[in-house]
Amino acid sequence: MKIIVLGGGVIGVTSAWYLAKLGHEVELIDRQPAAGMETSFANAGQVSPGYSTPWAAPGLPRKAIGWMLGKHSPLVIRPRLDPAMIRWMIQLWRNCTAEAYDRNKSRMLRIAEYSRDCLGDLRHETGITYDDRQRGLIQLFRTQAQLDHAADDMRILAESGVDHELLDVDGIVGAEPALGRTRHLLKGGLRLPGDESGDAHLFTQRLAALAAGQGVRFRYDTGITGFRTQGDRIAAVETSAGPITGDAYLVATGSHTPALLKPLGIRIPVYPVKGYSLTIPLTDPDRAPVSTVNDETYKVAMTRLGDRIRVGGTAELTGYDTRLRPERRETLELSFNSLFGGGELSRATFWTGLRPNTPDGTPIVGHAGRWKNLWLNTGHGTLGWTMACGSGRLIADLISDRRPNIEHADLSIARYG
Structure with missing residues (x-):
């Protein structure tokens, strides 16, 4: 055909x-x-089946209100007279139940795990390279509440047969040595050894x-x-x-x-959900991520891509507006600076793109x-x-x-x- x-x-x-x-x-x-x-073009660089989690989760509406009251909120909603946005948000809230969360996460894990395997096969078949690393992902928890909540995700990961391990702070530093100087900020982490990273562009x-x-x-x-x-x-x-x-x-x-x-x-x-990223020239490998980590507090991902560091995250519901907002850059820099370093932020490239999200x-x-x-x-x-x-x-x-x-x-x- x-x-x-x-x-x-x-x-x-x-x-x-x-x-x-x-x-x-x-x-x-x-x-x-x-x-x-x-x-x-400039996403977070993560191939993260283990981190495939729906936004719609029990407690999201309450969390969203709390997030939006903060300066460095991972979620920003800019109200618009947009029926599509309103319909999408209603459908999102309807998926914020325990039953829907388990169903949706299981679906996402199924396609994501399959995709990671297909990518490996393609890499073997063609020899394609793309600043890729197969060294896992760590989800970092700064609070005890985040650490406690990890049990819910670990249950679904176990049911889906996804390799994972809960790390204490020593375990985190063992996997990502650059976090040794900021270990006082951490409570624990969830490591997903099957996850990967690479430059999607x-x-x-x-x-x-x-x-x-x-x-x-x-x-x-x-x-x-x-x-x-x-x-x-x-x-x-x-x-x-x-x-x-x-x-x-x-x-x-x-x-x-x-x-x-x-x-x-x-x-x-x-519906489009706007995200931002920084691409930072690497200056000190000893202070940078070895692979890729997610800061659960700010919902920011930090990934080593060759001689660069990609810092991506935040989410805005603002229609098809692609303006770069300086306050979003501040959030990315805050998360990165508080945990790592090793990059020249003054030479970073600031970018935004529209992610096509479904409510489930x-x-x-x-x-x-x-x-x-x-x-x-x-x-x-x-x-x-x-x-x-x-x-x-x-x-x-x-x-x-x-x-x-x-x-x-x-x-x-x-x-x-």
């Missing part, structure tokens, strides 16, 4: 790669001049080059404006370069997917419903890099009418009715 992939981020490119490997003719369309130039661009070698055609600098339909099928995708036709169409356009699907009568609960935290991977040749791979939130290879391989199998390696029915749009 000829398959048109819409979107050139890490999700679209991995999907195109796996589709081409199955023998399809693949054409990928993106408005940017190269692959991985939007949300995949570098990976996406290098995989795009490999995919081109497999015959994938890339149409960059091409805007996507809509679809032509015929009966119950998509007949063409409308672009700034004119209509482009194929046998099947895969939408992997992240936060912009809802607007693209709306004229087709498809409403998906994907689980991506939407599968058939689009009423249109027979339309497929979706979107809604990965903060875990697009973590889930990219798994969801790319899964959607390629589904489009090819092959039996996937994991359960997938509850990942499709059908779960929303």
Whole structure:
């Protein structure tokens, strides 16, 4: 089949790669001049299946109120007269039950663990490098309450067969020696030895080059404006370069997917959640992370990427606003400076991107419903890099009418009715 992939981020490119490997003719369309130039450009760098956790959790509404009262809140909500935002928030609150949390986290762990395995296979097959490290992740707890709450996540990790260990402060410093000078700030940590790290932008661009070698055609600098339909099928995708036709169409356009699907009568609960990052030149390796750590207090991730340190986090509900806000940079710097060092902050690059979040935290991977040749791979939130290879391989199998390696029915749009 000829398959048109819409979107050139890490999700679209991995999907195109796996589709081409199955023998399809693949054409990928993106408005940017190269692959991985939007949300995949400067994320936190973590491939973290063990840390795959839905936002919607028991107690979130109460926590959110407390967070928003603080200067360095990990969550900022900027009220807007936006029905989509209001609907999304209502659905998020409805998922803040213990039952929904367990269900959603189990789904996320399933696709994330599969994805990590697919990434390993791809690395072995192609030799691709991307400032990658396979040295685990540590979730740092600064308070006893955070440490106590870890028991809930550990139960689900155990049920899902995910390797993990609870560390005392000595254990944390043993894994991340640079934290020895700030050990007085810590109460403990949850280590996930199967997690990894790497530069998603570098990976996406290098995989795009490999995919081109497999015959994938890339149409960059091409805007996507809509679809032509015929009966119950998509007949063409409308672009700034004119209509482009194929046998099947895969939408992997992240936060912009809802607007693209709306004229087709498809409403998906994907809403942009704005995140920020700093990319800091490494100056002193002995004071920097060995691998990757998450500061549970500020919800900030710090990752070693070659000769750089990536510090990413915070979440804003502010629509499609991509302005850089200095106060968000202050939060990232505060978390990093209080724990580590070893980087030249004055030369750091400050960046923001829009994460496509679903209210239950689980991506939407599968058939689009009423249109027979339309497929979706979107809604990965903060875990697009973590889930990219798994969801790319899964959607390629589904489009090819092959039996996937994991359960997938509850990942499709059908779960929303």
